[in-house]
Amino acid sequence: MRKSLLIIATCAIALSCDNDPIATTDNNASALTSTSKTAKTTCGFDAYLEDTAAKDPELEARLSAQEAFISNYTAKLEAQEKSGKQNLPLLTIPVVINHLSQSGQRISQAVVDAQMVRLNEVFSGVYASRASSRPSGLPSNARQFGAGNTRIRFTLQAINHRNGSEVIDFFTSNLQFPAVALEEFGGITPTSLGSVINIYVISNLTDATGIRGSGSIPGQATGDQAIFDNIYIDELFFGGDLAPEAVSEGLTLAHEVGHHLNLFHLPGRATENCRFDDAVRDTPNTSKRYSGTVRTGASTTSCGSQDMYWNIMSSVDDSHRFLFTNGQRNRMRATLAGARSGLVQ
Numbered sequence: 001m002r003k004s005l006l007i008i009a010t011c012a013i014a015l016s017c018d019n020d021p022i023a024t025t026d027n028n029a030s031a032l033t034s035t036s037k038t039a040k041t042t043c044g045f046d047a048y049l050e051d052t053a054a055k056d057p058e059l060e061a062r063l064s065a066q067e068a069f070i071s072n073y074t075a076k077l078e079a080q081e082k083s084g085k086q087n088l089p090l091l092t093i094p095v096v097i098n099h100l101s102q103s104g105q106r107i108s109q110a111v112v113d114a115q116m117v118r119l120n121e122v123f124s125g126v127y128a129s130r131a132s133s134r135p136s137g138l139p140s141n142a143r144q145f146g147a148g149n150t151r152i153r154f155t156l157q158a159i160n161h162r163n164g165s166e167v168i169d170f171f172t173s174n175l176q177f178p179a180v181a182l183e184e185f186g187g188i189t190p191t192s193l194g195s196v197i198n199i200y201v202i203s204n205l206t207d208a209t210g211i212r213g214s215g216s217i218p219g220q221a222t223g224d225q226a227i228f229d230n231i232y233i234d235e236l237f238f239g240g241d242l243a244p245e246a247v248s249e250g251l252t253l254a255h256e257v258g259h260h261l262n263l264f265h266l267p268g269r270a271t272e273n274c275r276f277d278d279a280v281r282d283t284p285n286t287s288k289r290y291s292g293t294v295r296t297g298a299s300t301t302s303c304g305s306q307d308m309y310w311n312i313m314s315s316v317d318d319s320h321r322f323l324f325t326n327g328q329r330n331r332m333r334a335t336l337a338g339a340r341s342g343l344v345q
């Protein structure tokens with residue numbers, strides 16, 4: 001118990017500091033409108049990463065080492081693509097759903113199945129092919145970026161359930177997110193850490209913290225923090241077409257899996273600065289963060305180019321984002337050949 005308490009104390013995360021992305025990009029606010037109470041809420045990834053960076057002096061060195069491997073690996077994939085000889089093996093990754101409910105009601109198999117279908121539709125590019133024809137404010141040139149078939153697929157291994165009122169209350173009152181992965185606090189211990197993606201579906205996450213989901217990149221949660229190297233998502237945004245929240249089409253999970261496989265948000269680790277990037281070659285530099293919905297005709301450019309707010313790694317409502325680029329695919333596949341190779345079945 002003593003050790004667990006120490007772990008929790010060292011990873012308290014001020015998730016609430018990332019709950020108003022519109023305010024971080026003043027020149028962007030006019031492009032956005034809110035469609036519901038939850039439209040301004042987004043992802044806790046940036047706050048979690050910078051919190052880790054502030055507490056762990058070795059983080060940047062670990063991330064740099066990973067970047068060297070990724071750069072080398074993606075260069076090979078790009079060379080194959082140019083030569084027309086690219087052959088991407090299908091990579092299959094098992095996932096476990098850990099449901100922490102405040103009501104005690106179990107998540108239904110139908111909801112989990114719908115989410116798994118949507119996750120695989122996004123990663124196969126099928127979702128983009130279908131959704132890119134929507135007249136929802138997408139620029140006409142958005143489709144040129146293609147479907148971004150990652151050749152990565154996900155299979156459901158198990159669903160765990162626990163009535164987690166105590167741990168959820170603890171988390172929401174203390175903003176200590178990883179508590180949900182600790183059995184002694186009423187959470188659920190992750191399954192086969194490093195060989196499976198553990199997805200925590202949690203009641204009340206958005207209402208309490210203003211975020212829809214969060215997670216870590218590889219190399220972030222290591223050592224005694226490794227138990228927290230999972231994905232966390234509010235149950236309102238989980239379930240594909242069956243997700244309870246009206247603005248959700250189940251893309252929050254695809255976005256958080258993107259982080260788990262080493263994708264950053266499009267501005268990288270700094271907004272309002274065109275020199276920072278997400279380390280992906282075919283996503284344009286941007287200094288803006290987008291959320292909510294995007295009004296037709298509003299300004300959506302920065303750093304001298306059209307912003308790719310319609311990317312899955314953007315934080316707009318699901319109706320306005322629909323694809324990973326080929327560059328993001330390469331970065332995720334490099335991660336599955338390197339830091340997260342244990343996930344591939």
Ligand SMILES: [Zn+2]
Pocket residue numbers: 043044045046255256259265
């Ligand atoms: Zn995110």
